[in-house]
Amino acid sequence: MQVDIIAEAEELDNSGKRFFIDRWERDVSNLNSGYGITAVLEGGGLLEKAAVSISVVSGTLTPARARAMCERGRPGVDIQGGQPYAATALSLVFHPAHPKVPTLRADVRRFEVGGSAWFGGGCDLTPAYLNEADARAFHAFWRRLCDRHRPAPSLYEECKAACDAYFYLPARREHRGIGGVFFDDMAAGAPGGGGAVVAEAFACDVAAGVLPSWRGIAAARRQDAFGPAEREWQLLRRGRYVEFNLLIDRGVRFGLDGGRVESIMVSAPPLVAWRYMAEPKIGSAEAALLAVLREPRTWA
Template identity: 60%
Template structure:
């Protein structure tokens, strides 16, 4: 079962996609090998085991260059009675509004600290590692949370409730930024910079994202590619002007910051 809704052409949301899927099947050798290599001991790398999975994912691409792209998901994967949880929420900005980034991270730190003070630094660092573009030597955005393969039976906190809280917190973590920035004026040059930076977003998804590769292996092309930005620009070897906001953003994306 899958349910996909897409909003396009809004004054704030140029493209927003919400995807809910509940699937079941048999693990292919390729999928099984990828999972077992990450330490899932219950997975037979030869494949052939029955699995079930449920996930909700959201991707919001703003029409405004000063409102960052929001990506988030929560998911559950089960094989032979063993369950693993995953999810996260992260920002991909186009301009360096550091107070916005600090607010976003503070929100998620507070959400994690309710369960265990070690979760935020662990999941924040995981996000920084995961959303990295080696060919560009920069991170896709300013991070947030990312976690995968969390075994509820081996954790000291209520993983299921934590994941529910992550799902419930996605929009509140972003709404304050949207309300602050949505009425600000922007230039055509700033809009073009936004389109150029969106290219990095798609590069990461197609080259490195495990979820995209997993989905495309199953043939769900439209459901997977719906996360792509609606408009993108590529120009050869674009270098922002030294000292500009654009240059500051690129510098921020080269080395993760301790926002919270």
């Protein structure tokens, strides 16, 4: 699937740029071993930076990694660490050059600790400028996909609520973007989330749906006009993206504790900005975005 995503991303980018393919192996130690492929495109036409990564790692849980799992109430994990674990993940992030094209982030992953396995993942949209039709289309796509697995009680509504709750910066009192779907701790080979969802099938469907949920939005928005003011606002919003990754994101915190730093930080945007008290003018397009980030809406 990584190969297919890379091929489609290069076609969408349409600049002639190609992904740099970095195949890596982690040195075997008394705690961890693993391998992966980190693919990165930089300086493209549509994509200022894009990363599509796979990783397969195993080892022994450190106390810090065990705490990161226990914080969300994951049963069967010893908070002191010391248990064997295995993790497999596919992840991507697309940071567009155009301020009107929203950032796309997605992943699917499988964890196993002490003989217990579970799936997680999701897909979410982080725009610098709100386009309500795009937001409705994105969420409608994911509602349809979720409904194929469990229409009632609504798997989509459960995953949307989880996405809104997770991608939140308490210090800013803002959500990182307009959400999407997010799921975690969905037991492998068993019903999950309160209904008959087969976790592996759902995770595969989520992975297959990522680019179809975004490509039409990207194709339309890249035609929109923009200037230096819109670019500056995009860079300011990217600052929030970095804040979330470093302060909140569980995957980053898990990975930085003994993980491969280049593969963990590849999700960061290439250029960001911070400006003191950067509040937009009342009634502006920038203010319209902030209103939605502070009070999430129902889109589908």
